[in-house]
Amino acid sequence: MTSKYSPEEFLRVLERELAAIADDVMQVRPSECLVCYVYRLCGLECTGPELIEEYQRRAAPRSTRLLERLQGLGASCACELFFNVYQPLEGFIAIPIEVYVASPEMCAELGIAEPSIPYDADPMPGFPCLGVRKGSTQPCSLWRRHALLGTWKH
Template sequence: MEQYTVDELEDALKVVKMLIPQRYECLACYLNRMLSHGCTGLKWCTTYRDLRAPRATALERKFPALGGHCDCEVMMNVFRANEAFWPREAENPSDDSYVPPCHKVRLGTIKPCELWVMRTGIQWGAGVFRAETKCA
């Protein structure tokens, strides 16, 4: 049996903790953080769903319908940054890597926090898509 040092085990634990969604972290913030580790299908979306929102079983059907066939496409086509909460480039042009902390969501949801806006025209609700309502 192979023995591991305490330092090796602590390093492995840090990696595992980094890959797990934080408590109350929204899906969009988690995806934004995880995409630095690469994009392979809906791997990070399903990881989040399995660990934080197991009842969101239609995720693999809904996101492709919105143009999100992989994690990076979900961030490009399904979610976009809510400009009111992100710093403008004119205010801080040297630091484009700043990401505000997640505004938290309830456990069990795949809706984004206030930092993100979900694509308009399609809403979540009771597991079905609802068409956008038009004003007369």
């Protein structure tokens, strides 16, 4: 059986398809807040500031000092958004944080039990962001500021 594409054409088509899929995944859901967006896409895994910048580009382009403002609160990257600035409402996430943070390799490095939920599982299946107004960079009402910086309450 022969393909209608040469190997080079096949790779270009595949790259376009993968780029379209990635763009779909990266879309901000209607009225989705910054914190839910970052958490939905990376859990507590650190991706640097890229997801924060992507949210700004897609949902809040007028918020030109977003990263600077978050850095002032202690979040210069995605994971610090959760470890230093925002935490879920009391009782909202009852699963220990290491379930979301740790890959099998990280578990071994940290000396903790491997997660009971697959590492690549969606950390918020069916997670409904409570929504914010268009262009807002504030969290929805599922999140609150940390009482003590650097302290995660779970």
